[in-house]
Amino acid sequence: MRREHIEELVAEEVEKIIAGTALELVDVEYVRERNWYLRVFIDKQGGVDLEDCQAVSEKLSKILDEKDPISDNYLLEVSSPGLDRVLKKxxxxxxxxxxxxxxxxxxxxxxxxxxxxxxxxxxxxxxxxxxxxxxxxxxxxxxxxxxxxxxx
Incomplete structure (x- = not known):
């Protein structure tokens, strides 16, 4: 599966996970550095905390394990976009x-x-x-x- 398709699929799943919460999906990136990384950036008014990131990570990890859309080994990271966030949307x-x-x-x-x-x-x-x-x-x-x- 192409990188763009993986990012789109993951974005759709994250949107389902955070529906009805104060969280918003900022970005998804699937990149190769030394290893493959699947990074999900979430935010909310006042900023996200560790519990927000952990909850999304656990739910997303379970879905990705079930659907298994990514053939490569990768590391999943769910975090805040940071103070110097990229503007895209x-x-x-x-x-x-x-x-x-x-x-x-x-x-x-x-x-x-x-x-x-x-x-x-x-x-x-x-x-x-x-x-x-x-x-x-x-x-x-x-x-x-x-x-x-x-x-x-």
Missing amino acids: EKDFIRYQGRDVDIHFFKPHNGTKLLTAVLKGREGDVLTVSHDETEETLDMKDISQIRLHIDF
Whole structure:
């Protein structure tokens, strides 16, 4: 089964598990690092705790053992997306409008591959941001990743 299909299948199962709870599915990724990892990121208002992650992990693990859709050996991780979460879904761009984001480009944009700007919004494939007192629109196809910016 292809990586994208695994992620879709797992996302569907997690949505069923968390239905009727305060939890939301943020993302699913199936990646190979040294080993294969199936990572599920969940969140809720006020943040998730260990019990939330454990409950989803146990239920999902049981379902995956029964359905056995993944032929490779993998490690299942269920966690919070973190403070510098990746923005992917439309609701992420609405929720974090007005916040600083780090925009990573595939190739240099105005001489840089990383831009920190204020998120103004996203409509389809167009991202609107402001930086240095200038509003700018960016094409999503040029962007590899958008994360919430964290000041240390």
